[in-house]
Amino acid sequence: MLGRTVVLGPGLLGGSLGLAVADQGHPVVVWGRRLEPLEFLSKIESSELETESDLAKAARGAGLIVLATPIGVMPDLLERLVAANVLAPGVVITDVGSVKRPIVEHAMGILKGTGAHFVGSHPMAGSEASGIEAARKELYKGALCLITPIPETDEDALANVRDFWISLGMRVHETPPAKHDEIVARISHLPHALASLVVGAALEKEPSWAEFSAGGLRDTTRVASGDPAMWAEILLENRQAVLAALRDSQERLEDLIQCMESGQIEPLQRFLLEAKALRDTHIVPRC
Amino acid sequence: MLGRTVVLGPGLLGGSLGLAVADQGHPVVVWGRRLEPLEFLSKIESSELETESDLAKAARGAGLIVLATPIGVMPDLLERLVAANVLAPGVVITDVGSVKRPIVEHAMGILKGTGAHFVGSHPMAGSEASGIEAARKELYKGALCLITPIPETDEDALANVRDFWISLGMRVHETPPAKHDEIVARISHLPHALASLVVGAALEKEPSWAEFSAGGLRDTTRVASGDPAMWAEILLENRQAVLAALRDSQERLEDLIQCMESGQIEPLQRFLLEAKALRDTHIVPRC
Numbered sequence: 001m002l003g004r005t006v007v008l009g010p011g012l013l014g015g016s017l018g019l020a021v022a023d024q025g026h027p028v029v030v031w032g033r034r035l036e037p038l039e040f041l042s043k044i045e046s047s048e049l050e051t052e053s054d055l056a057k058a059a060r061g062a063g064l065i066v067l068a069t070p071i072g073v074m075p076d077l078l079e080r081l082v083a084a085n086v087l088a089p090g091v092v093i094t095d096v097g098s099v100k101r102p103i104v105e106h107a108m109g110i111l112k113g114t115g116a117h118f119v120g121s122h123p124m125a126g127s128e129a130s131g132i133e134a135a136r137k138e139l140y141k142g143a144l145c146l147i148t149p150i151p152e153t154d155e156d157a158l159a160n161v162r163d164f165w166i167s168l169g170m171r172v173h174e175t176p177p178a179k180h181d182e183i184v185a186r187i188s189h190l191p192h193a194l195a196s197l198v199v200g201a202a203l204e205k206e207p208s209w210a211e212f213s214a215g216g217l218r219d220t221t222r223v224a225s226g227d228p229a230m231w232a233e234i235l236l237e238n239r240q241a242v243l244a245a246l247r248d249s250q251e252r253l254e255d256l257i258q259c260m261e262s263g264q265i266e267p268l269q270r271f272l273l274e275a276k277a278l279r280d281t282h283i284v285p286r287c
Numbered sequence: 288m289l290g291r292t293v294v295l296g297p298g299l300l301g302g303s304l305g306l307a308v309a310d311q312g313h314p315v316v317v318w319g320r321r322l323e324p325l326e327f328l329s330k331i332e333s334s335e336l337e338t339e340s341d342l343a344k345a346a347r348g349a350g351l352i353v354l355a356t357p358i359g360v361m362p363d364l365l366e367r368l369v370a371a372n373v374l375a376p377g378v379v380i381t382d383v384g385s386v387k388r389p390i391v392e393h394a395m396g397i398l399k400g401t402g403a404h405f406v407g408s409h410p411m412a413g414s415e416a417s418g419i420e421a422a423r424k425e426l427y428k429g430a431l432c433l434i435t436p437i438p439e440t441d442e443d444a445l446a447n448v449r450d451f452w453i454s455l456g457m458r459v460h461e462t463p464p465a466k467h468d469e470i471v472a473r474i475s476h477l478p479h480a481l482a483s484l485v486v487g488a489a490l491e492k493e494p495s496w497a498e499f500s501a502g503g504l505r506d507t508t509r510v511a512s513g514d515p516a517m518w519a520e521i522l523l524e525n526r527q528a529v530l531a532a533l534r535d536s537q538e539r540l541e542d543l544i545q546c547m548e549s550g551q552i553e554p555l556q557r558f559l560l561e562a563k564a565l566r567d568t569h570i571v572p573r574c
Contacts, residue, residue, distance in 0.1 A: 187500040191507040196562035210569035213474040219506040220478040228559035249488040272515035275483035282497035
């Protein structure tokens with residue numbers, strides 16, 4: 001590791017990161033604007049984990065900085081770090097954002113000529129829970145981290161970021177930012193949007209009907225319990241790719257409705273069979 | 288219990304029912320057309336559980352008959368039982384079908400004047416697995432059974448059916464068949480159809496992207512691994528109510544797309560927040 005690690009943002013992802021790094025025996029500082037989550041973290045006994053509410057103080061001389069705030073705040077944080085002149089030469093900066101093209105573009109622009117290196121990351125950990133209370137040091141273990149270098153990315157910084165996530169027990173995979181965003185639009189943002197839609201279509205008319213539901217509705221809609229502010233930001237940051245996936249879903253829904261209206265069983269069976277085949281082949285079953 | 292119980296259909300639901308009844312120490316016969324599942328069942332050591340491939344033999348003198356075949360086959364089975372003249376006077380017949388108005392109407396018509404009493408049931412047990420290999424005697428325990436009497440339903444038969452499901456550890460609730468079908472269209476059939484839609488929209492373009500997915504896609508689409516033939520039948524049997532739910536979803540999807548196109552965050556946050564509030568209040572969280 002690169003000396004002191006600084007995590008900016010004490011939510012579920014940032015807090016868990018602080019705990020995980022400290023658990024490896026490496027010094028780590030978690031910075032946050034609000035005091036409550038920092039107080040929550042500082043109650044956890046660890047000689048490696050510190051908290052700090054002064055951004056410049058936290059970041060000064062860090063070897064690795066991880067942005068773990070909402071994605072909309074990240075460019076502003078980077079600008080403040082540059083303006084405060086606290087970035088050590090060769091410092092490596094990465095993030096945990098769910099959308100990569102906008103942040104990678106912003107960061108490369110803001111950090112140009114500062115000697116700091118940015119490498120975009122998307123550790124695919126987390127859950128429908130949010131906030132520091134849900135943080136745990138094992139959150140990242142065994143999960144996949146997508147790292148999104150571009151041609152301008154510094155090779156050593158990329159290796160450092162790769163090693164960092166691997167040291168926390170993650171599997172890593174590299175893919176360009178735009179392709180990353182297309183992938184997560186399909187496998188994460190679309191399922192999230194439609195899970196929220198299913199909740200409304202299933203229950204808005206008569207919420208008490210939920211008492212008759214079993215595991216199907218619960219699982220199909222689980223992600224819809226995620227943080228609405230965070231997810232609204234993610235969906236809009238990835239607007240183009242998410243809209244493409246939603247319009248594709250709209251066409252599929254029209255086909256399904258026509259299929260149901262026709263009353264014929266064969267096309268309906270085919271629709272369900274193709275989905276089952278895709279899922280059983282490509283989506284890992286629950287252990 | 289009413290003397291010998293006969294289960295027609297040796298799939299996941301019928302097989303599990305045979306195992307559960309035998310486990311209570313009551314004699315039970317499982318009938319099936321195909322020999323393989325019967326052979327599978329007969330290998331399970333139980334002095335109470337018998338299998339039979341002759342329908343008339345199986346049903347003759349039964350106290351309770353449970354239809355556990357695909358719903359499309361149920362009317363035909365009832366007609367064969369009446370034609371074979373094997374129904375004991377006062378025999379109680381119920382079923383495990385996921386759609387209730389068609390089968391209750393058919394059954395009441397077919398059994399009229401025979402002295403047999405029909406009571407519709409929908410034990411909400413099962414999973415995305417199917418077939419006798421997945422059968423287990425605890426399948427029904429703790430789950431909810433919707434019982435769908437109509438004004439003509441025999442009161443004693445209703446009490447017998449209620450007691451039967453309770454004896455297997457189920458919670459029971461009574462609701463008219465048409466209302467049942469509206470409820471399950473919203474809380475079960477709609478989520479199933481949209482889970483299948485999500486699989487296609489997420490993966491059809493590039494199935495290998497599934498390797499980047501985590502628990503979200505897996506859970507959102509879990510039910511799409513269900514038996515396509517069985518589910519096509521369920522969706523079409525409940526066509527009117529499912530179409531209403533799908534058209535409602537279509538409107539919601541149009542709204543969501545407009546909302547994304549506008550690029551405004553507030554309406555998107557409201558959409559996600561309303562879904563989260565409904566889910567967190569009304570859908571039981573995973574234990």
